[in-house]
Amino acid sequence: MTAILEVTKATRRFGGLVAVNDVSFKVSSTGVTAVIGPNGAGKTTLFNIISGSIPPSEGAILLAGEDVTALKPEAKAARGLVRTFQLVKLFQDLTATENVKVGFHLKSRGGLLAALFQPAWAKQAERDAEEKAAALLDLVGLSKVARTSASVLPYGQQRLLEIARALAAEPRILLLDEPAAGLNAEESERLAKTIRRIAADGTAVLLIEHDMKLVMDIADEVVVLDYGRKIAQGTPEAVKKDPAVLAAYLG
Amino acid sequence: MDLNLVLQSLISGISIGCVYGLIGIGFCVIYNASGIVNFAQGAFVMIGGMATYVLMTDYNLPYAVAAICAILLAGIVGAVVERLVVRPLWDRNAAMFVMILATLAAQIVIERLAYILVDDQPKTLPPFTDIAPIRLGGIAVNYQSLWIVGCSVLIILALNSFFRSTRTGKAMRAVSINAEAAALQGIPVSRMLTLAFVLSAMLGAVAGILLTPTQYTAFNMGVPFAISGFIAAIIGGFGKPLGAFIGGIALGVIQSMAILGLGAGFKNVAALSLLLLFLFFRPSGLLGSTR
Amino acid sequence: MTNSPSTTSPEAPGLARPHTRHFGSAAVWALSAAIIGYALVFGGYMATIVAFALIYAVFVSGLNVFMGLTAQVSFGQSAFAAIGGYTSAVLTTTYEWAPLPGMVAGLVFALVAAFLIGFPTLRLKGHYLAMATLAIGLITYEIAVEWESVTQGYLGISGIPPLGIGPFEAVSDRAILSVLSVIVVILAFAVTRIRRSRLGRAFSAVAGSEEAAGALGINVSRYKLVSFLIAAAIASLSGSLFVHVVGYVSPEVFGLHMVILAFTMVYIGGLGTVAGPLIGALIISILPEVFRGMKDYQDLAYGVTMILILIYAPKGIAGVAGALDARRSA
Numbered sequence: 001m002t003a004i005l006e007v008t009k010a011t012r013r014f015g016g017l018v019a020v021n022d023v024s025f026k027v028s029s030t031g032v033t034a035v036i037g038p039n040g041a042g043k044t045t046l047f048n049i050i051s052g053s054i055p056p057s058e059g060a061i062l063l064a065g066e067d068v069t070a071l072k073p074e075a076k077a078a079r080g081l082v083r084t085f086q087l088v089k090l091f092q093d094l095t096a097t098e099n100v101k102v103g104f105h106l107k108s109r110g111g112l113l114a115a116l117f118q119p120a121w122a123k124q125a126e127r128d129a130e131e132k133a134a135a136l137l138d139l140v141g142l143s144k145v146a147r148t149s150a151s152v153l154p155y156g157q158q159r160l161l162e163i164a165r166a167l168a169a170e171p172r173i174l175l176l177d178e179p180a181a182g183l184n185a186e187e188s189e190r191l192a193k194t195i196r197r198i199a200a201d202g203t204a205v206l207l208i209e210h211d212m213k214l215v216m217d218i219a220d221e222v223v224v225l226d227y228g229r230k231i232a233q234g235t236p237e238a239v240k241k242d243p244a245v246l247a248a249y250l251g
Numbered sequence: 252m253d254l255n256l257v258l259q260s261l262i263s264g265i266s267i268g269c270v271y272g273l274i275g276i277g278f279c280v281i282y283n284a285s286g287i288v289n290f291a292q293g294a295f296v297m298i299g300g301m302a303t304y305v306l307m308t309d310y311n312l313p314y315a316v317a318a319i320c321a322i323l324l325a326g327i328v329g330a331v332v333e334r335l336v337v338r339p340l341w342d343r344n345a346a347m348f349v350m351i352l353a354t355l356a357a358q359i360v361i362e363r364l365a366y367i368l369v370d371d372q373p374k375t376l377p378p379f380t381d382i383a384p385i386r387l388g389g390i391a392v393n394y395q396s397l398w399i400v401g402c403s404v405l406i407i408l409a410l411n412s413f414f415r416s417t418r419t420g421k422a423m424r425a426v427s428i429n430a431e432a433a434a435l436q437g438i439p440v441s442r443m444l445t446l447a448f449v450l451s452a453m454l455g456a457v458a459g460i461l462l463t464p465t466q467y468t469a470f471n472m473g474v475p476f477a478i479s480g481f482i483a484a485i486i487g488g489f490g491k492p493l494g495a496f497i498g499g500i501a502l503g504v505i506q507s508m509a510i511l512g513l514g515a516g517f518k519n520v521a522a523l524s525l526l527l528l529f530l531f532f533r534p535s536g537l538l539g540s541t542r
Numbered sequence: 543m544t545n546s547p548s549t550t551s552p553e554a555p556g557l558a559r560p561h562t563r564h565f566g567s568a569a570v571w572a573l574s575a576a577i578i579g580y581a582l583v584f585g586g587y588m589a590t591i592v593a594f595a596l597i598y599a600v601f602v603s604g605l606n607v608f609m610g611l612t613a614q615v616s617f618g619q620s621a622f623a624a625i626g627g628y629t630s631a632v633l634t635t636t637y638e639w640a641p642l643p644g645m646v647a648g649l650v651f652a653l654v655a656a657f658l659i660g661f662p663t664l665r666l667k668g669h670y671l672a673m674a675t676l677a678i679g680l681i682t683y684e685i686a687v688e689w690e691s692v693t694q695g696y697l698g699i700s701g702i703p704p705l706g707i708g709p710f711e712a713v714s715d716r717a718i719l720s721v722l723s724v725i726v727v728i729l730a731f732a733v734t735r736i737r738r739s740r741l742g743r744a745f746s747a748v749a750g751s752e753e754a755a756g757a758l759g760i761n762v763s764r765y766k767l768v769s770f771l772i773a774a775a776i777a778s779l780s781g782s783l784f785v786h787v788v789g790y791v792s793p794e795v796f797g798l799h800m801v802i803l804a805f806t807m808v809y810i811g812g813l814g815t816v817a818g819p820l821i822g823a824l825i826i827s828i829l830p831e832v833f834r835g836m837k838d839y840q841d842l843a844y845g846v847t848m849i850l851i852l853i854y855a856p857k858g859i860a861g862v863a864g865a866l867d868a869r870r871s872a
Binding site for chain 3: 074077090091101106109115165
């Protein structure tokens with residue numbers, strides 16, 4: 001497999017606590033990879049290390065072979081790694097469409113002069129953004145609320161909108177932080193479909209998830225953490241039968 | 252440079268620094284209870300000196316009685332500001348700078364009321380004890396400086412035992428550590444906020460009464476002193492009362508040295524530059540870790 | 543308890559939604575136009591008041607970009623107005639420059655200062671940012687007082703020539719009002735365009751969530767700086783306009799009073815709205831004239847109004863008008 005993302009011996013200590021301990025794995029450039037583990041297994045810390053919100057104490061993160069360990073989130077985003085948040089962080093005052101348009105930031109250009117004088121190319125770019133935003137909202141099933149302010153959307157729709165916004169940045173790998181948290185069964189099903197569709201369209205997906213059903217339904221590869229260590233990796237079927245995993249979840 | 256002159260400046264720096272420190276502690280008390288920086292803090296300082304003056308001259312009250320009444324009045328005004336201005340915004344979870352603006356507006360309102368009710372003339376109070384300064388070699392230490400330092404130290408000790416030993420004080424500390432957990436423990440968090448404003452206003456009033464005999468009071472003297480108090484709190488590490496007191500003394504000393512070395516015009520520039528230095532290079536202050 | 547960053551302000555109004563009708567906003571513009579029109583026709587004292595209001599509207603427009611669009615806070619914008627004003631004043635009197643080049647020089651100085659100040663300052667958040675910017679404004683004031691060889695201290699600089707380009711000079715009330723109105727309209731137009739652009743969306747993103755903005759590749763500190771520079775440039779312009787219209791400048795012009803007045807205007811008008819700075823500046827400038835003879839009560843009225851607005855109408859007049867439009871079209 002070609003790896004889009006490679007985590008090598010990532011370790012993160014907080015004082016005496018080792019939240020992530022010597023974790024290594026690769027994420028395939030196609031399909032859906034999931035990181036699971038019981039509460040406090042270090043999933044969120046690992047996620048923050050990968051996305052660049054916190055640096056690892058040791059170890060490295062390679063994105064398409066390039067060492068991006070020390071880069072800030074915006075620099076990682078520029079290289080094709082885009083994340084969503086466990087607690088949805090939408091731009092509340094903007095409409096759904098405008099939120100998605102912010103996502104095009106990296107894929108468009110224009111500063112103050114373009115804003116003030118609106119040359120033909122800038123107008124064209126704005127029309128393109130409008131169209132692409134509409135397409136992305138359609139993909140996640142939010143066309144009807146395109147002109148609605150993000151702050152008044154129900155929670156499930158906010159999550160989907162955040163995914164659409166992340167997709168606007170045309171990531172090579174999309175990181176989803178517990179995307180099913182707080183969703184009802186129907187919304188969860190819609191989300192699973194959307195994630196499969198994104199993966200089918202050629203974007204690698206790495207997700208951290210609590211919801212085992214969702215993971216087993218959509219993941220091609222599963223990495224299991226416990227107490228900061230990687231205890232298993234493999235297909236959902238293989239992981240489900242792994243004694244170490246059973247012990248961690250049942251014991 | 253004349254050593255006596257330096258020592259003399261040092262003493263006046265320490266005594267005005269204690270006043271800055273008390274004002275700074277007022278900022279900390281409210282900040283710890285709520286995360287709010289109260290930009291109306293200067294109004295309480297003004298009320299302290301001004302009300303004492305009015306009660307003494309217009310109502311012929313004895314000095315000490317007038318001072319106590321002024322402190323109580325400031326406490327009441329503090330409660331009113333909290334109830335009428337801060338509370339509605341607090342309940343709405345308003346943005347930080349909305350709160351800054353609202354308290355700044357409260358400062359202007361109180362300032363203007365004082366202007367209308369009293370007048371615009373600067374006023375001063377007699378020293379607490381009218382005795383000739385103590386002479387130590389070539390330097391003179393006036394008794395008001397001793398009063399300021401002595402009262403400040405007593406207040407710090409009293410505050411310390413209030414926060415450590417009394418039920419209310421402990422409750423206020425609990426709120427400052429974790430408001431939600433404190434609420435679950437049955438501590439009335441919202442009453443603590445009112446109490447913080449009252450306490451902080453009374454501290455400001457004390458500072459105002461202490462400093463007026465050495466300087467003056469006027470309806471618009473609050474803002475500069477509030478800024479000095481804020482700088483003291485920043486130097487000490489915002490939210491740390493003892494730090495604010497030390498910061499106040501540091502600020503007072505540096506300011507009086509700047510006046511000595513560079514001239515009186517540089518008093519404010521020195522204080523504000525010190526503030527910027529701390530904000531840029533050590534925002535957690537002298538005593539601060541990462542908050 | 544953390545130092546809450548200023549970024550998540552629940553009441554910052556959103557971008558105007560396309561495809562909605564704008565009766566409320568139109569009414570706000572019409573009211574502003576009527577007030578300016580009245581001053582143009584009848585002139586006299588009213589013209590002076592409105593001219594001041596328009597200069598403030600320019601200043602507040604800059605503040606509105608930084609605070610309204612980007613949700614940052616600066617209590618020190620008066621510093622850049624002072625730089626623009628004093629540069630214009632000194633260059634056109636001592637060095638006998640024409641007003642326009644003087645204004646451009648002021649703009650350049652203000653931008654350089656904002657750039658140097660912005661780097662360390664904009665890393666700060668919340669109260670720290672508020673206090674650092676306040677300190678910068680106050681230090682600038684002190685410099686204006688102390689640097690007597692250039693600024694003539696408290697005395698101030700007088701005899702500053704009126705606005706003008708080549709043979710054309712804006713001396714009459716009408717000429718001054720017309721020039722200022724055109725500038726205010728151009729600025730409002732510019733802010734509208736910024737809001738609907740990639741740049742404006744980046745500002746909104748920084749305002750909404752710095753973390754999410756960073757995750758989408760937006761360089762947060764860079765856009766804060768850009769917003770700060772735009773605000774500083776507009777503040778500098780307002781300072782230059784002031785000295786040319788009044789013919790005189792002293793440190794008091796750019797004191798804390800200016801900042802508080804400007805904040806009242808931006809809030810009354812409606813933070814982050816296009817029409818807000820103009821209507822806010824007009825109302826706050828004209829109201830005291832309505833209560834003339836009660837001079838002692840003016841600042842008291844400002845304070846009380848400010849508190850009431852913050853508590854009961856945090857979106858201001860233009861914000862409320864916009865909300866009415868949105869409701870009607872929903």
